[in-house]
Amino acid sequence: MSAHLNAALREGDNPELTEERRKATFDTRKLADEFFGSHLARRRREIAKAIDAIPELHDTKPLPFMTREEKVEEAARKVFTLSKHITDIVDLSNNRETQSLNEMVIGIEGMPISLHFAMFIPALQGQADDEQKREWLDRAIRMEIIGTYAQTELGHGTNLRMLETTATYDKQNKEFILNSPTLTSLKWWPGNMGKSCNYAIVVANLIIDDKLLGPHSFMVQLRDENSHETMPNIQIGDIGPKMAYNSSDNGFLKLSNLRIPRRNMLMKHAKVQEDGTYKKPPHEKLAYSAMVHVRSHMITQHAMLLAYALSISTRYSCIRRQGYIDPKKDEVKVIEYQTQQHRLFPHIARAYAFAFAGTESIRKFEIMKRSLEAGNIELIADLHALTSGLKAVVTYLAGQGIEQARQACGGHGYSMASYMGEIYGVGIAGCTYEGENLVMMQQLGRYLIKAVKSVKEGKKPTGYVAYLAHAGQRHSLIDCRPNEGYAEHIRAFEHIARRQTFRAAERLQKYENSGLSTEQAWNNCTVELNRASRLHTRLFIACNFYERVLDVEDMAVREVLEDLLHLHLNYELIDIASYALEAKKIRPNAVSLVDSWEITDREHRSVLGRRDGHVYENLFKWAKSSDLNQNDVLPSHKKHLLPMMLNARKQSKL
Ligand SMILES: CC(C)(COP(=O)(O)OP(=O)(O)OC[C@H]1O[C@@H](n2cnc3c(N)ncnc32)[C@H](O)[C@@H]1OP(=O)(O)O)[C@@H](O)C(=O)NCCC(=O)NCCSC(=O)CCCC(=O)O
Ligand SMILES: Cc1cc2nc3c(=O)[nH]c(=O)nc-3n(C[C@H](O)[C@H](O)[C@H](O)COP(=O)(O)OP(=O)(O)OC[C@H]3O[C@@H](n4cnc5c(N)ncnc54)[C@H](O)[C@@H]3O)c2cc1C
Numbered sequence: 225m226s227a228h229l230n231a232a233l234r235e236g237d238n239p240e241l242t243e244e245r246r247k248a249t250f251d252t253r254k255l256a257d258e259f260f261g262s263h264l265a266r267r268r269r270e271i272a273k274a275i276d277a278i279p280e281l282h283d284t285k286p287l288p289f290m291t292r293e294e295k296v297e298e299a300a301r302k303v304f305t306l307s308k309h310i311t312d313i314v315d316l317s318n319n320r321e322t323q324s325l326n327e328m329v330i331g332i333e334g335m336p337i338s339l340h341f342a343m344f345i346p347a348l349q350g351q352a353d354d355e356q357k358r359e360w361l362d363r364a365i366r367m368e369i370i371g372t373y374a375q376t377e378l379g380h381g382t383n384l385r386m387l388e389t390t391a392t393y394d395k396q397n398k399e400f401i402l403n404s405p406t407l408t409s410l411k412w413w414p415g416n417m418g419k420s421c422n423y424a425i426v427v428a429n430l431i432i433d434d435k436l437l438g439p440h441s442f443m444v445q446l447r448d449e450n451s452h453e454t455m456p457n458i459q460i461g462d463i464g465p466k467m468a469y470n471s472s473d474n475g476f477l478k479l480s481n482l483r484i485p486r487r488n489m490l491m492k493h494a495k496v497q498e499d500g501t502y503k504k505p506p507h508e509k510l511a512y513s514a515m516v517h518v519r520s521h522m523i524t525q526h527a528m529l530l531a532y533a534l535s536i537s538t539r540y541s542c543i544r545r546q547g548y549i550d551p552k553k554d555e556v557k558v559i560e561y562q563t564q565q566h567r568l569f570p571h572i573a574r575a576y577a578f579a580f581a582g583t584e585s586i587r588k589f590e591i592m593k594r595s596l597e598a599g600n601i602e603l604i605a606d607l608h609a610l611t612s613g614l615k616a617v618v619t620y621l622a623g624q625g626i627e628q629a630r631q632a633c634g635g636h637g638y639s640m641a642s643y644m645g646e647i648y649g650v651g652i653a654g655c656t657y658e659g660e661n662l663v664m665m666q667q668l669g670r671y672l673i674k675a676v677k678s679v680k681e682g683k684k685p686t687g688y689v690a691y692l693a694h695a696g697q698r699h700s701l702i703d704c705r706p707n708e709g710y711a712e713h714i715r716a717f718e719h720i721a722r723r724q725t726f727r728a729a730e731r732l733q734k735y736e737n738s739g740l741s742t743e744q745a746w747n748n749c750t751v752e753l754n755r756a757s758r759l760h761t762r763l764f765i766a767c768n769f770y771e772r773v774l775d776v777e778d779m780a781v782r783e784v785l786e787d788l789l790h791l792h793l794n795y796e797l798i799d800i801a802s803y804a805l806e807a808k809k810i811r812p813n814a815v816s817l818v819d820s821w822e823i824t825d826r827e828h829r830s831v832l833g834r835r836d837g838h839v840y841e842n843l844f845k846w847a848k849s850s851d852l853n854q855n856d857v858l859p860s861h862k863k864h865l866l867p868m869m870l871n872a873r874k875q876s877k878l
């Protein structure tokens with residue numbers, strides 16, 4: 225193997241990993257350039273180096289050893305410290321650079337300004353008019369104020385039309401009165417709302433002259449800008465510990481007839497004039513733009529969480545020796561087991577496929593944003609359908625992949641030294657937030673049914689659903705021979721997705737014809753519809769992966785990506801026996817495929833996933849640092865268990 229492939233080789237590493245890295249057939253840096261895009265890959269290396277040189281930005285101790293209060297404090301400390309260095313390290317206008325910096329320094333457990341950047345600023349950008357942007361957006365970008373997005377309530381998250389928080393316009397005083405009339409109307413869940421933020425965009429049902437006009441966004445000051453004390457007519461707090469993500473203060477909020485000026489309603493699209501005249505937005509769902517923004521960015525984030533888990537697990541599988549394949553030889557690295565490869569490699573392929581799909585969804589979002597700025601609302605529906613499907617499929621499959629990666633680490637995967645528990649907890653939260661997955665699948669389902677109707681009317685839909693009109697092509701899996709190339713696989717995939725979508729549409733039609741209401745007929749078909757949405761989205765991911773690989777210029781990188789593509793398509797399409805065969809091809813490159821994600825140890829926070837592979841000595845160090853080991857005999861033992869045993873002993877002597 226030539227020296228240029230050795231980007232990840234270092235003196236003093238565990239020889240088990242060095243042996244793996246020597247087998248690489250490609251340059252990990254070049255593959256990193258494809259995974260992240262060459263600019264971001266280079267910037268990530270520079271950012272990691274800059275962080276190494278600033279000790280204040282390092283973890284003070286491993287996060288799993290911290291209490292919730294310590295985690296919240298540590299995240300706040302790092303945000304403040306970062307604010308002093310950030311402009312030297314990243315280009316603030318580049319979201320992905322800033323996000324990489326945050327992940328490396330603060331990590332994935334949350335921080336006080338997550339929602340500020342993820343939703344507060346995007347909501348202002350998408351929904352505030354120019355004057356409002358001058359008033360709030362510039363201050364928000366400079367971080368003079370910290371905000372969040374308060375939409376979900378104790379009683380409703382999915383069904384936004386039934387949000388109970390009201391914003392009633394008072395013509396006399398030219399104010400809105402914001403109110404939480406019931407217990408279930410309390411805002412519940414918004415990230416950083418409990419303790420960190422001083423502003424929120426509150427989504428409330430607008431009422432003018434007793435007329436209900438649906439959810440709209442309002443700027444509300446939650447806390448005093450100097451004392452940070454809660455403002456009058458507001459009750460606010462943290463909702464308590466969660467499965468993971470505990471550095472974040474997700475909050476509750478009660479508004480008691482709080483008056484805010486008319487101009488605190490975000491008025492780029494919908495408007496309320498002084499006399500109470502209401503002007504409708506050009507597209508009913510423009511108020512949901514911040515959600516579409518987050519959904520389009522979630523795909524890359526969840527690809528990265530999957531990459532975290534798989535690089536931990538793959539490296540560890542190469543230093544862990546247990547059992548024999550040939551009893552006359554040494555114990556093998558657990559990566560040698562066919563089941564271990566079967567467990568990990570298809571997910572490695574998926575991590576690449578998802579990352580490429582994520583780049584595409586961000587690109588599409590940017591195109592939609594620009595076209596919207598030019599007054600064109602046409603792309604909104606396409607993007608909503610695409611991101612709804614991608615968000616649901618990728619978060620779900622990434623969660624499954626992370627859990628497989630954890631199980632692949634055996635017992636040590638269950639220790640927080642592996643960090644798998646946190647990665648999993650954060651990953652699966654994405655199945656719920658930003659739209660519950662099965663609900664989002666139905667949104668895509670609506671779009672697919674419309675496309676089927678247009679095909680039946682003899683029209684030819686374009687874009688992602690164009691394949692629905694190609695019904696003449698009869699390809700079943702059985703007709704698909706691997707040597708006919710990937711295009712053939714894709715056509716087989718299209719056939720399956722098309723068939724399922726038509727099946728769901730026909731079933732829906734049948735129920736409607738039988739006299740059921742549209743809604744009841746719809747509910748009777750949602751399992752079929754969700755299957756169609758899932759297949760459509762997986763087809764999109766596969767096509768996008770295929771097209772992406774065609775663009776790769778470096779032959780060695782292209783070859784390994786083709787191996788992954790082949791595995792991915794087979795994993796998606798064919799039965800288990802055939803992809804076990806493919807796995808053999810991936811095996812020599814396994815560690816280098818995960819090295820290409822260039823996740824630093826600082827970012828990983830995992831003893832098992834250490835780049836140098838020195839796992840066992842560091843696991844012991846980790847255990848010794850446990851708080852429980854700071855006293856030989858625990859006070860609680862002296863208080864409870866010792867008296868119990870002494871008592872029992874006394875009894876037995878009697
Ligand atoms: C489920 C729906 C989509 C349903 O909405 P609805 O008004 O009842 O609509 P419907 O009758 O089913 O459909 C009507 C129509 O509205 C369209 N539509 C719906 N949403 C959008 C959109 N965003 N952009 C563009 N179009 C949209 C649908 O496609 C329908 O179109 P159609 O009638 O078929 O032409 C919506 O209510 C929704 O988005 N619910 C999920 C709530 C959610 O995502 N909350 C996120 C809170 S913030 C958060 O979780 C932050 C976490 C971040 C973190 O911690 O990092
Ligand atoms: C970590 C985290 C962070 C969050 N951050 C924020 C935030 O910053 N701001 C904010 O406003 N919110 C936030 N949320 C709230 C989140 O967006 C909602 O919890 C989410 O949208 C799901 O809504 P729900 O809780 O009402 O679920 P529900 O709708 O009650 O879901 C329960 C079940 O009902 C099913 N269901 C519901 N409706 C339908 C339907 N029409 N058809 C079929 N099945 C249905 C679902 O599929 C699910 O199985 C956060 C949540 C989490 C977990």
